[in-house]
Amino acid sequence: MTVKSKPTKLELPKNPELLEKWCLTILESLERFWGEDLPMWREIVLKTCDVNWKHKYRLQARKGLLHDINEYAMESMNQQALLMLNSKLRQEFKFDLNDLSNRNNIRIQNILKRGVIRNEEEFRLVSDKVEEIYADDSQKGLVSKLNDLLGAFESI
Numbered sequence: 013m014t015v016k017s018k019p020t021k022l023e024l025p026k027n028p029e030l031l032e033k034w035c036l037t038i039l040e041s042l043e044r045f046w047g048e049d050l051p052m053w054r055e056i057v058l059k060t061c062d063v064n065w066k067h068k069y070r071l072q073a074r075k076g077l078l079h080d081i082n083e084y085a086m087e088s089m090n091q092q093a094l095l096m097l098n099s100k101l102r103q104e105f106k107f108d109l110n111d112l113s114n115r116n117n118i119r120i121q122n123i124l125k126r127g128v129i130r131n132e133e134e135f136r137l138v139s140d141k142v143e144e145i146y147a148d149d150s151q152k153g154l155v156s157k158l159n160d161l162l163g164a165f166e167s168i
Contacts (some may be wrong), residue, residue: 025074030105032061033076037104038085041097045089053081075133079140081111116141124157129165138162 024031026136035057043050059065060077067073085097086109098108119134120141129135142158 021034025071025078026063028063028065028074031074031078032057034101034105035081037101038081038097041093041100042085042089045093057081076136078112079136082112083140086110086113118157123161127161129161135165136160137138 014051024034035055039050039053039057042053056077060070086094089097094109098110101108108164116137119137123134123138125127127136138158138161142162146155
């Protein structure tokens with residue numbers, strides 16, 4: 013009998029060494045793409061992923077870092093650079109930025125089915141989705157449903 017382990021991608025924020033490697037891989041690609049060093053990002057990555065970092069909300073901060081650096085890469089790099097980055101991530105980690113994005117969409121669908129946002133992490137996920145799609149007229153119905161969920165959570 014074999015024991016199934018959780019996919020590595022679900023463990024990124026819980027594993028600071030792996031998260032650091034993921035973020036630095038993305039950061040190196042961003043630096044190559046922009047042709048300049050990004051020391052502020054590097055400092056944030058190293059501090060947030062430091063295993064000795066004594067911060068009350070360190071897991072939440074690591075999840076935020078993962079979200080922010082992934083989003084920054086996806087929004088700022090052109091398609092060719094993203095393909096190269098995703099290829100490198102898939103080689104090193106067995107998944108890429110698209111896998112994490114698809115996972116978030118599945119989580120949002122589950123929140124919609126449930127009809128309630130349970131915590132701050134889900135609130136941020138839904139809020140980010142609204143920001144992503146609010147200008148798309150074909151998504152007005154979804155934006156309305158998501159905003160209703162956000163409003164209900166805020167009123168608690």
